[in-house]
Amino acid sequence: MTNTSLDLIIFDCDGVIVDSEVLSTRASAAALAEFGLSLSEAQVADLLVGLTFEAGLKRIHEQYQLVLPPAFAQRKMQLTEQLFRQELAPVPGLVALLARLTLPYCVASNSSHERLRFTFDATQLTHYFAGRTYSADDVVQGKPAPDLFLHAADQHQTPPHRCLVIDDSPSGVRAAVAAGMPVIGFTGGVHALPALAGQLHDAGATWVMPDYDAVSAHIEQYNVKEFS
CATH class of the missing domain: 1.10.150.240 (Putative phosphatase; domain 2)
Known part of the structure; x- marks a missing residue:
């Protein structure tokens, strides 16, 4: 999986990485x-x-x-x-995506670092995210402010427009939009009700996707012209 226009994928945690x-x-x-x-x-x-x-x-x-x-x-x-x-369990399809992913990625979550450490330990995901986890603890304002996503991008020396955010909440989508980042509104968590897709769209999601099969296919087909 290669791409010249996308340099960093930023995952939310709850509802995106784990069904929490x-x-x-x-x-x-x-x-x-x-x-x-x-x-x-x-x-x-x-x-x-x-x-x-x-x-x-x-x-x-x-x-x-x-x-x-x-x-x-x-x-x-x-x-x-x-x-x-x-x-607690990972969202279906996540581990398969991470195993194939060659692009840099990280987590940017409103949860505390303590909560994130416990979450990854409980789901045996620590080795995927060690050293690449950012929390609202790290910034003045968490989502829906853009600070957390911008902090993650800065830590990876990546311009905002070359990041791709995956988030399942309207506040997270609004944060990505405010940060100038394209964002997938994700509805693959078990908590996602039918109304969530519309809420994510209304919040400004660039795309709304129902599962990691769709996310994986999108990453593989990613084209800079989509954001020109």
């Missing part, structure tokens, strides 16, 4: 209930998916006038790790 969104949402809903806010998993997903932890706390405060204590973060992480150990 449903598990993360379940953990968040359980933790919120313990701290006095009972919401359905669908409500929690609408509220928090694609946000940094800090942005999620701010949104909870704005919508429900609830200030969560530091113990909430500890409890949410505990519940998340329990579910990840039991159920």
